[in-house]
Amino acid sequence: MDKYVVLKKSDFNGFIKSLSKTQKVMAPVAKGNNNYAFEEVSSGEEISISHIPTILPPKKYFMPQRETILAFSKKEHEWKPILEKEPLVVFGIHTCDLEGIQLLNKVFTTPPQDTNYINRMNDITTIGLECNDYCDEYASCCVMNNHLPNSGYDLFFTELSNDFMVHILTEKGEKITGGTPLFSEAQSAHHKALEQLRSKKKELFKDEVVVQNNELKELFARTVHSAVWEDIQNRCVACGNCTNVCPTCYCFDIKDDINLDLNTGVRIRSWDSCQNETFAKVAGGENFREERGSRQRHRYMRKFNYSIGKFNKYFCTGCGRCSRTCMAKINLKETINSLAGEKK
């Protein structure tokens, strides 16, 4: 499916209102101080159409921070796999985060498949929203080729002067636009305006780091022993903020919660961070990434090097969240430039 329709901006509020009557709608909401978060909304007025990346990416709907995977009963010797899910429409996903979702989909659909994730994924409708402008100095979406839509959505909205141009990619998406009279066919003027916007973006989005996309893997492969990691080691406080806000970090922990009856309970999986000191520690006391520098290097390698070996994809979307949130001001673009500045 490949079809364009338009929605008048003046109808946007009504569209979200009616959509939220039939389905739960999540969208970016302003939280003050230029912070945004995906939350449940019931009208278009609550939504921030122009927002920098939200504090947490929409990953939280696909892979909840905490999720029950199993229920047990000790007396009955019973173990029952559990699925937690909720049909959702997530509106306002930027192209960087659409890529993040696609990468997570790849991880969890690669055998052995994760049925908890897949069931949830199938019940989420994704509506993308184009970035007409550059969000801030932390973003590197252009070098990661994520500043323009690369599919991975059901519908994709682009804000034009009076309308939203809406790309329908899937049947799920068409169900939404077809379910209301608010959408009309896109005219040639709309297509022209979209084209103009995209060519203007080519001027706006560029040259974020000193290397090209296709040089990144090799750059990280040859800088495993670089002094840059030592510098990072001296600054990192191992708080794990960078991995928590990352749209493609998917490491988790598994823990049991037993009820007060001391008989029944649940097994929970929750986000974990490779930045925690005990993450890779084993029983003999050996820790394969004891130093903070080696843990940061591991994080970077998982985005630019190991992920190519495993999934043939970079796992950085260029959203800039890790740099925006870092208390020690460890900056992804600076790290790349410093590594590139070292002698080959």
Next chain:
Amino acid sequence: MTQALLTESGYATQTGKILHTEQMTKLEKFFEISLPGGKDLNHAPGQFVMVSIPGIGEAPISVSSSPTKKASFDLVVRNAGILTGAMHNLEEGDTVGIRGPFGRGIDTNLLKGKDILMVAGGCGFIPMRSLINYVLDNRDNFNSVHVLLGCKTPADRLFLHETANWEKRKDLDFQCTVDKGDAEWKGRVGLITKLIPDVSITPSSTYAVVIGPPIMYKFVIKELLNKNIPDNQIILSLERHMKCGVGKCGHCQINQKYCCQDGPVFTYDELKELNEAI
């Protein structure tokens, strides 16, 4: 958010019944476990299971029995913390949760017709026992078989009845050394690496299998390479922190490899270029 039962899940856990236990050393306890209906575990030597105690958690534990043993399997658990400590309180008739077997084990087909040199240190003997018994149960399929075992002290040795039998066998060269002897110990004292040079094998048709603590690998591999055993015929099993066993949680990751899926058994050839592997 709604909750529903899931018919298919990587976290599905079976109830394993403890048929027999034995305190083997101060820290190590033996468990013989059966699955519902006496179903076979269907594992390969070197594979592991995730063992659960409801409310306490889960831990990766190697299968210690040979695949030739049917209807039940053996685990040996060292008391190293919360879950493993709680396992030490379990007795015959109790149950545990079992997921798996997981991981890539040892491909015994590769070893057919070859000289086999097994080097086990400490806890590494637990999974190695699976391979040793497999090889002994199919003894005609293999050429010369050597087992070198290293323990800290004589009191740390496991499966004494079995090792006493192995010592008597003519078709098996079994040697044990301890780091530190005691009053009764008449065997060898010293590092396991010292035993390697004198083992009589044909390097080009030998598979070496090494399982032990990380520190042992560096020194043992050096000796094996000195003996001219090719990189891709040196087999190692790595221990990593493991939470899921199904290649997702990231705890066990070594570069692009997930130890729980791509390993825990690797060839030296696959690991030698990987940073943080050995």
